[in-house]
Amino acid sequence: MQVPIFTVDAFTNRPFSGNPAAVCLLENDLDEDLHQKIATEMNLSETAFIRKLHPEDDFTKSSCFGLRWFTPANEVPLCGHATLASAAVLFHVQKNTNSVLTFVTLSGELKARKVEDHIVLDLPLYITYPQVIFLCVLYLFHQAAVGDMIVQDLRYSPDTKKLLVR
Secondary structure, three states: OOOOEEEEEEOOOOOOOOEEEEEEEEOOOOOHHHHHHHHHHHOOOOEEEEEEOOOOOOOOOOOEEEEEEEOOOOEEOOOHHHHHHHHHHHHHHOOOOOOEEEEEEOOEEEEEEEEOOEEEEEOOOOOOEEOOOOHHHHHHHHHHHOOOOOOOOEEEEOOOOEEEEO
8 A cells, every 4th residue: 555645844935944744645544553653654743644534535626534643652633734734735736626625633623725825724722721830830840841931821721731831
């Protein structure tokens, strides 16, 4: 079985800059462990796997696809730059004829649309809650995470289980 793999530099129009992601086009489902083996081999922060949802789907004409993301170590529920890279492969390499693509993912349906010569993503909005941290913990966290920068806000998202620092 052959799997087409593209390396795409997201957030740039120059080679060897931006944020690279691998994008794989899947004609058929892969064994679960093969996703991880490919992502480990690609050794980029994320490898995206675009799959057809139905056997009659076509990468140039269909508007809805499955999408999964893997780091070299594990599957992740969401990756913005690899979603952008996936849309770029479908729009620019596969010449997909739709102006809007829908990706079915672990984070729900994500939309990518062509707007002139750009791609615009609609990503999920997760609610966050302000966090109160004791000064001694904040000092240690501050030094480890951001060094000399001032922490303006600290929030937590229970949906993503992420602590956000501004």
